[in-house]
Amino acid sequence: MKQIPIFVIAAIMAVSVIGAMTVSAGGADDESSPIFGLKIPPGYRDWRLISVAHEEGKLNDLRAILGNDVAITASREGLLPFPDGTIIARLAWSYDPLEESAKAFGHLQSYVAGPPKNGVQFMVKDSRKYASTGGWGFAQFNDGKPADEAVHKTCFSCHETVEARDFVFNRYAP
Amino acid sequence: MKQIPIFVIAAIMAVSVIGAMTVSAGGADDESSPIFGLKIPPGYRDWRLISVAHEEGKLNDLRAILGNDVAITASREGLLPFPDGTIIARLAWSYDPLEESAKAFGHLQSYVAGPPKNGVQFMVKDSRKYASTGGWGFAQFNDGKPADEAVHKTCFSCHETVEARDFVFNRYAP
Numbered sequence: 001m002k003q004i005p006i007f008v009i010a011a012i013m014a015v016s017v018i019g020a021m022t023v024s025a026g027g028a029d030d031e032s033s034p035i036f037g038l039k040i041p042p043g044y045r046d047w048r049l050i051s052v053a054h055e056e057g058k059l060n061d062l063r064a065i066l067g068n069d070v071a072i073t074a075s076r077e078g079l080l081p082f083p084d085g086t087i088i089a090r091l092a093w094s095y096d097p098l099e100e101s102a103k104a105f106g107h108l109q110s111y112v113a114g115p116p117k118n119g120v121q122f123m124v125k126d127s128r129k130y131a132s133t134g135g136w137g138f139a140q141f142n143d144g145k146p147a148d149e150a151v152h153k154t155c156f157s158c159h160e161t162v163e164a165r166d167f168v169f170n171r172y173a174p
Numbered sequence: 175m176k177q178i179p180i181f182v183i184a185a186i187m188a189v190s191v192i193g194a195m196t197v198s199a200g201g202a203d204d205e206s207s208p209i210f211g212l213k214i215p216p217g218y219r220d221w222r223l224i225s226v227a228h229e230e231g232k233l234n235d236l237r238a239i240l241g242n243d244v245a246i247t248a249s250r251e252g253l254l255p256f257p258d259g260t261i262i263a264r265l266a267w268s269y270d271p272l273e274e275s276a277k278a279f280g281h282l283q284s285y286v287a288g289p290p291k292n293g294v295q296f297m298v299k300d301s302r303k304y305a306s307t308g309g310w311g312f313a314q315f316n317d318g319k320p321a322d323e324a325v326h327k328t329c330f331s332c333h334e335t336v337e338a339r340d341f342v343f344n345r346y347a348p
Contacts, residue, residue, distance in 0.1 A: 045223075045348075052226045052236045052267070057283045062226045064238065064347075093226070093347050100343060104335040109231045113347035161278040169275060173238075173267050173287035174219075 033139035034149040038124055040141055041068070044089045048072045051173040054095065054111075055118075062113045063092040065170045075172035081135065082166050086125035092118040119147060123159075123168070134159070134167045207313035208323040212298055214315055215242070218263045222246045225347040228269065228285075229292075236287045237266040239344045244299075249346035255309065256340050260299035266292040293321060297333075297342070308333070308341045 032039050047066035055061050067075060068087040074080075094114030101110035119142040127135035138155035140147040159167040206213050221240035229235050241249060242261040248254075268288030275284035293316040301309035312329035314321040333341040 047222075048220055049223050049238055049240065051287045052238050053272070053287070054228050054236060054269075054285045055283055056285070057279075057281070059283070062228060064223055064226050066223065091347070095228075098227070098343065100336045104332045105231075107231070109229055109233070110343070111228045111230070112344060113225045113227070116348060158278045162274045169272065169284070170286060173265070174290060 031146050033137075033141070033146040033152060035152045036124075036130065036133075036137035036139055038122060038137050038139035040120070040139075040144070041087055041089070041122065041124075044068075044087070044120075044122070045091070047089060049173070050075050050088065051170045053170065055092075059092075059118055060095050061092040061117045062095050062111065063090055063118075065090055072172075078172070080166045081127075082125050082168065084125050084127055084135075086123075088123045088168065088170075090121040092116070092120075119143075121155075134163065136167055205320050207311075207315070207320040207326060209326045210298075210304065210307075210311035210313055212296060212311050212313035214294070214313075214318070215261055215263070215296065215298075218242075218261070218294075218296075219265070221263060223347070224249050224262065225344040227344065229266075233266075233292055234269050235266040235291045236269050236285065237264055237292075239264055246346075252346070254340045255301075256299050256342065258299050258301055258309075260297075262297045262342065262344075264295040266290070266294075293317075308337065310341055 030039065044066060047068055050065040050067045050071065053063045053065070055063065066089045068085075070083055070085045071088050074082045074086060094117045095111050096114035097108055098110040098112045102108040119140045122139045124130075124137040124139070125135055126137060130137045133156040136156070136159070138152060140151055140155075156167075159169070162169050204213065218240060221242055224239040224241045224245065227237045227239070229237065240263045242259075244257055244259040245262050248256045248260060268291045269285050270288035271282055272284040272286045276282040293314045296313045298304075298311040298313070299309055300311060304311045307330040310330070310333070312326060312333075314325055314329075330341075333343070336343050
């Protein structure tokens with residue numbers, strides 16, 4: 001039996017591992033959220049700003065609400081309900097004290113966005129597809145992977161509080 | 175002497191007042207900041223997001239840092255110093271508790287952007303024109319009108335604290 005040199009085996013193993021990693025990384029970004037079947041909308045980090053917020057308590061983050069063009073137009077004009085095609089993105093980061101500002105002001109008073117935290121969330125308006133949840137589909141992704149079904153079951157019940165504003169907490173910050 | 179009817183005088187006065195208001199409103203947006211001679215860059219509210227922050231104390235606001243295309247590219251890539259043409263905008267709003275979120279969570283924990291507060295600020299990179307202030311021109315506008323010279327004298331001395339980051343406090347929030 002012909003012997004295969006050890007470096008050939010090592011090379012084959014390395015290629016296999018890299019191949020598996022690529023598939024896995026690609027797969028993560030392509031995965032859909034449970035219940036609503038949503039994927040991460042491409043380019044959302046470049047969308048325009050709707051508003052900003054700070055969550056205290058367990059969430060303890062700084063967040064930005066971005067919107068696609070449909071969302072921005074509707075938010076600016078205060079259009080309710082939001083039209084189909086609206087996508088709202090909620091990004092969040094660690095709530096970090098800014099040491100340099102403490103130095104400049106003589107006391108700590110600035111908090112800035114640190115590393116990403118609490119995942120990225122999306123609301124997608126499709127009044128027919130998501131009729132049973134106010135016309136909105138919801139999704140949360142942690143490190144690019146959809147959160148589990150239990151998490152997605154909590155979205156609508158919380159957003160129901162603001163049914164009068166078409167289930168959207170934030171208003172456009174002028 | 176021929177008499178001028180009172181309604182004609184009233185009409186002339188009304189036209190003069192409206193005319194003066196128009197000139198004043200148009201003038202405000204066109205006014206340049208003292209020391210640095212900067213105007214409000216058109217369309218800045220549509221720029222992409224660099225980061226978000228919260229200021230405590232007297233400022234007590236929620237803020238967003240937006241950037242023009244040059245600023246976004248440089249911030250993302252961590253390019254220092256920022257290239258000429260960079261414009262960074264600092265918007266700020268009142269730090270308002272969100273009652274609806276208190277209802278949803280059972281306790282107050284969300285703070286959102288309310289009405290605009292603490293003016294709008296800009297940093298414009300022009301390494302030759304603003305050589306004496308680290309290559310940056312500074313401007314603050316309150317309700318569309320430039321703040322006074324005293325305010326503009328404080329900009330650079332504060333930003334000098336972060337000379338190592340080309341005088342910019344905020345980092346890009348991924």
